Amino acid sequence: MKSPVRVVITGAAGQICYSLLFRIASGEMLGQDQPVILQLLEITPAMKVLDAVAMELNDCAYPLLHEIITTDDPVVAFKDANVALMVGAKPRGPGMERADLLKDNGQIFSSLGKVINEVADENIRICVVGNPANTNAYILAKNAPKLNQRNITALTRLDHNRAIYQVAEKSGNRIADVTKMTIWGNHSTTQVPDLSHSNIGAEAATSIIDNDWTENDFIPTVAKRGGAVIAARGSSSAASAANGIIDHMHDWVLGTAKGDWVSMAVPSDGSYGVTEGLIFSYPVTCENGDYTIVQGLEISDFIQGKMKESEAELIEERDTCSDLF
Amino acid sequence: MKSPVRVVITGAAGQICYSLLFRIASGEMLGQDQPVILQLLEITPAMKVLDAVAMELNDCAYPLLHEIITTDDPVVAFKDANVALMVGAKPRGPGMERADLLKDNGQIFSSLGKVINEVADENIRICVVGNPANTNAYILAKNAPKLNQRNITALTRLDHNRAIYQVAEKSGNRIADVTKMTIWGNHSTTQVPDLSHSNIGAEAATSIIDNDWTENDFIPTVAKRGGAVIAARGSSSAASAANGIIDHMHDWVLGTAKGDWVSMAVPSDGSYGVTEGLIFSYPVTCENGDYTIVQGLEISDFIQGKMKESEAELIEERDTCSDLF
Numbered sequence: 252m253k254s255p256v257r258v259v260i261t262g263a264a265g266q267i268c269y270s271l272l273f274r275i276a277s278g279e280m281l282g283q284d285q286p287v288i289l290q291l292l293e294i295t296p297a298m299k300v301l302d303a304v305a306m307e308l309n310d311c312a313y314p315l316l317h318e319i320i321t322t323d324d325p326v327v328a329f330k331d332a333n334v335a336l337m338v339g340a341k342p343r344g345p346g347m348e349r350a351d352l353l354k355d356n357g358q359i360f361s362s363l364g365k366v367i368n369e370v371a372d373e374n375i376r377i378c379v380v381g382n383p384a385n386t387n388a389y390i391l392a393k394n395a396p397k398l399n400q401r402n403i404t405a406l407t408r409l410d411h412n413r414a415i416y417q418v419a420e421k422s423g424n425r426i427a428d429v430t431k432m433t434i435w436g437n438h439s440t441t442q443v444p445d446l447s448h449s450n451i452g453a454e455a456a457t458s459i460i461d462n463d464w465t466e467n468d469f470i471p472t473v474a475k476r477g478g479a480v481i482a483a484r485g486s487s488s489a490a491s492a493a494n495g496i497i498d499h500m501h502d503w504v505l506g507t508a509k510g511d512w513v514s515m516a517v518p519s520d521g522s523y524g525v526t527e528g529l530i531f532s533y534p535v536t537c538e539n540g541d542y543t544i545v546q547g548l549e550i551s552d553f554i555q556g557k558m559k560e561s562e563a564e565l566i567e568e569r570d571t572c573s574d575l576f
Numbered sequence: 577m578k579s580p581v582r583v584v585i586t587g588a589a590g591q592i593c594y595s596l597l598f599r600i601a602s603g604e605m606l607g608q609d610q611p612v613i614l615q616l617l618e619i620t621p622a623m624k625v626l627d628a629v630a631m632e633l634n635d636c637a638y639p640l641l642h643e644i645i646t647t648d649d650p651v652v653a654f655k656d657a658n659v660a661l662m663v664g665a666k667p668r669g670p671g672m673e674r675a676d677l678l679k680d681n682g683q684i685f686s687s688l689g690k691v692i693n694e695v696a697d698e699n700i701r702i703c704v705v706g707n708p709a710n711t712n713a714y715i716l717a718k719n720a721p722k723l724n725q726r727n728i729t730a731l732t733r734l735d736h737n738r739a740i741y742q743v744a745e746k747s748g749n750r751i752a753d754v755t756k757m758t759i760w761g762n763h764s765t766t767q768v769p770d771l772s773h774s775n776i777g778a779e780a781a782t783s784i785i786d787n788d789w790t791e792n793d794f795i796p797t798v799a800k801r802g803g804a805v806i807a808a809r810g811s812s813s814a815a816s817a818a819n820g821i822i823d824h825m826h827d828w829v830l831g832t833a834k835g836d837w838v839s840m841a842v843p844s845d846g847s848y849g850v851t852e853g854l855i856f857s858y859p860v861t862c863e864n865g866d867y868t869i870v871q872g873l874e875i876s877d878f879i880q881g882k883m884k885e886s887e888a889e890l891i892e893e894r895d896t897c898s899d900l901f
Contacts, residue, residue, distance in 0.1 A: 270595065273815045277604065303809035307816035309745070310801065312737035314752040412637035420634070427639040476635065484628035490598045491632035 255286040255317045257372075259332040261363070262339025262381065263291035263321070264301040266486065270493035271336070276308055276316040280497045281334075281504055288318040292328035292339070325366040332371045336496055337363070337391070340381025350571050353383060357572040360387040364394030373397055378499050379405040380492065384438045385516050385530040386568040392518065392530070393576030401541075404503075405516035407434045407442065407532035409488065409495030414444040414473045418451065421469070422459050428452045433534040434473075434514040435523075435554070436561025437568075442532065443557040444473040448548055466553065507537045512545050523550065523558065529565045580611040580642045582697075584657040586688070587664025587706065588616035588646070589626040591811065595818035596661070601633055601641040605822045606659075606829055613643040617653035617664070650691040657696045661821055662688070662716070665706020675896050678708060682897040685712040689719030698723055703824050704730040705817065709763045710841050710855040711893040717843065717855070718901030726866075729828075730841035732759045732767065732857040734813065734820030739769040739798045743776065746794070747784050753777045758859040759798075759839035760848075760879070761886025762893075767857065768882040769798040773873055791878065832862045837870050848875065848883065854890045 258275060260268055268291075274280065275287060289308070293301045298321065305319045322328050329335065341359065343352045360379070367375065375398060379388035384405040392403040415429045422429075430450045435443035446465060449456035457465075472479075480488045502513050516532040519525040522544045523533070534545040550558070583600060585593055593616075599605065600612060614633070618626045623646065630644045647653050654660065666684065668677045685704070692700065700723060704713035709730040717728040740754045747754075755775045760768040771790060774781035782790075797804075805813045827838050841857040844850040847869045848858070859870040875883070 269815060270598065273595065273819055274599065274602075274604075277599075277819070279599075279602065279604065300809065303805060304815075306805055306808055307813055309741045310734065310738045310805070310813065310816040311819040312740040312744075312751050312754075314750070316751070409635065413635045415637040416634045419637075425639070426637045426641070429637075480628060480631055480635070483631055484625065488632055488635065490594060490629075491635040494598055494602070494636040 253285055255288045256281055256334060257288045257290055257332045259290040259292060259328050259335040261292045261328070261335070261337050264293045264297040264304055265338065266489040267338050267380065267492045269304065270490040271338070271496055272304065272308060273311060274493065274497050276311065276313040278315045280500050283315070286315045286317045288320065289316065290320045290328045290330070290332060291322070292325060293321070293323055295323045298323055325363055326370055329367050329371045332367075332375055334500060335367065335371070335375055335377045336500070337377065337379040337381055337387070338496075340387065353386065353568055353571050356381065356383065356387055357390045357575045360391045361394045361575040364391035367391070368395035368397050371398070374399045374402060376402045376500070376503060377404060378496060379403075380496060382438070383568055385532075385565055386572065388516065388530040389528070389569055390572055390575050400518055403518065403530070404499075405438060405530050406495055406499055407438050407514045407516045408499040409492050410434045410438065410442055410444065410473060411514035412491070412495060412498065413476045414446070414469070417469055417472055418446055418449065418456060418460065421464065422451050422456075424451050429456070430511040431534070432514070433512075434532045435558045436532055437565050438516060438532065439561075439564060440474045441557075441561040441564045442474050443554060443561055444470050445554050447551060447554060448534075502537050503542060504540055506539075507535075512536050515542060517542060517544070520544065522546065525558070525562055526566060529562065529569065531562065531565065578610050580613045581606055581659060582613045582615055582657045584615045584617060584653050584660040586617045586653070586660070586662050589618045589622040589629055590663065591814040592663050592705065592817045594629065595815040596663070596821055597629065597633060598636060599818065599822050601636065601638040603640050605825050608640070611640045611642045613645065614641065615645045615653045615655070615657060616647070617650060618646070618648055620648045623648055650688055651695055654692050654696045657692075657700055659825065660692065660696070660700055660702045661825070662702065662704040662706055662712070663821075665712065678711065678893055678896050681706065681708065681712055682715045682900045685716045686719045686900040689716035692716070693720035693722050696723070699727060701825070701828060702728045703821060704728075705821060707763070708893055710890055711897065713841070713855040714853070714894055715897055715900050725843055728843065728855070729824075730763060730855050731820055731824055732763050732839045732841045733824040734817050735759045735763060735767055735769065735798060736839040737816070737820055737823065738801045739771070739794070742794055742797055743771055743774065743781060743785065746789065747776050747781075749776050754781070755836045756859070757839070758837075759857045760883045761857055762890050763841060763857065764886075764889060765799045766882075766886040766889045767799050768879060768886055769795050770879050772876060772879060773859075827862050828867060829865055831864075832860075837861050840867060842867060842869070845869065847871065850883070850887055851891060854887065854894065856887065856890065
């Protein structure tokens with residue numbers, strides 16, 4: 252049997268993790284032959300709830316779950332970790348300025364970055380979920396220079412999946428028929444859902460779906476879907492966010508389907524003219540546990556303009572936190 | 577591709593289902609090659625929350641999820657259904673007598689039984705989860721004479737999994753090493769967790785674990801674990817209950833592991849001297865989509881006495897609701 256993978260999850264007693272942990276332990280994220288050790292980090296006041304989550308994980312008798320570590324100490328949580336799902340972040344409180352939110356979360360991710368740099372596996376695969384996810388990942392990366400920087404990513408797979416659903420629903424096709432969806436940029440309302448390279452079955456999506464819907468409905472619907480879920484549910488997406496995390500890490504480790512790609516926010520290498528180092532969502536294919544940014548796609552002026560806006564937002568976020576790296 | 581299976585879930589906007597639906601849609605319950613149609617039933621006041629759950633299911637872009645039906649009409653929910661997970665039930669309110677709870681839920685399951693009898697696939701596989709699960713299943717069965725009565729079951733897999741964990745933890749072994757666990761009887765505090773036929777690796781559990789612990793710790797810990805989770809978590813088991821449901825239906829449809837068995841509450845055929853027709857938890861093996869009660873196990877006087885107590889409780893529950901069938 253394979254040796255267990257150490258998976259750290261932060262914010263482990265929260266709602267997203269209640270939907271996430273059980274699916275990791277069942278083998279959905281890393282495969283049915285891969286034992287895991289769950290290293291669960293929470294803030295001190297949430298430890299009692301976290302202990303109850305651990306009781307329920309035990310009560311599932313998962314053969315792949317070799318150990319559960321619960322802790323409020325990041326040094327313990329990240330020790331020798333191979334995978335980190337950074338779900339915890341400070342939410343925006345009433346009357347709080349966006350810049351304050353950025354700085355507060357920047358502080359958290361800068362100090363976690365320093366810890367990870369010291370105690371984790373240097374090839375640790377990181378997926379940042381807590382918002383502002385891309386900039387939190389950027390700050391983490393700058394504070395963790397020993398780590399393989401390629402492996403510090405942020406989640407846009409939920410947006411990607413939302414975009415696929417919208418196109419399947421609009422065109423009356425099955426989910427499995429919609430391929431090559433792309434989310435560019437920041438995981439925020441400036442994100443750029445792009446179906447211009449997508450196929451529906453064997454046909455180009457653009458030959459089936461009219462451009463007016465794409466520009467005026469599709470893009471804002473996907474970009475603002477998080478808000479729509481909050482309005483309907485009374486709280487933010489949890490199970491669907493957890494599912495995006497499972498998909499992100501599953502495909503990164505186990506590979507993307509042939510003839511398709513997924514969206515991941517990864518450190519820009521300058522592809523498509525994006526400022527190097529920014530954590531920017533790109534279409535990627537995955538194989539042998541690594542990702543490759545899809546190259547050579549033709550980008551329309553309309554999409555290019557939106558990508559620039561999203562890039563500008565990421566630069567502004569970065570500069571707001573420049574004292575943290 | 578296989579034709580989709582129609583899976584009804586009642587109480588679909590509740591906490592257990594929020595942990596359950598996403599795992600069914602991902603293929604964990606019926607297999608990665610089995611499309612599903614989710615037919616989600618709720619009471620009218622919960623329809624808004626249910627619609628939000630459906631939004632999030634869509635936002636996962638599950639290739640196997642062919643359709644979602646949300647309704648407050650049981651006739652719509654159970655139409656042509658192949659699998660039913662009966663999660664919804666009325667909880668015990670403050671100052672409510674147990675007999676009143678039995679009767680209120682009996683009413684619900686008797687009227688649902690009549691609907692299922694008319695509109696569902698007659699070979700529908702039913703797993704009752706809402707408490708008192710065994711007696712609710714009994715009442716449902718009596719009101720649905722056209723259905724294959726063998727296929728009306730109740731959930732004790734959560735108890736089974738809890739028992740496995742306790743034995744693995746106590747003996748310092750892995751979950752996968754503990755086999756042939758049994759839960760006998762009612763899914764209540766009279767349930768009988770029985771490790772007397774269990775193995776730990778190649779050895780009999782009884783040769784490793786002392787009898788005093790088994791009788792005085794193991795049995796009450798497993799039987800009262802639901803209460804311990806409520807005390808720790810502030811609400812009842814949700815994700816672990818959902819996991820038990822997944823396991824119950826997965827193994828029933830896709831088979832149990834060779835050399836092992838699981839626990840399911842099924843209509844008694846008189847095996848082990850239990851009154852025929854009672855929905856009683858037994859050790860079962862599953863193959864070709866059907867279950868077989870494990871025969872010929874030697875039962876100690878101690879366990880036999882406890883099984884009789886649990887049987888007596890089931891008879892009393894049945895008789896309290898005798899006006900409903």
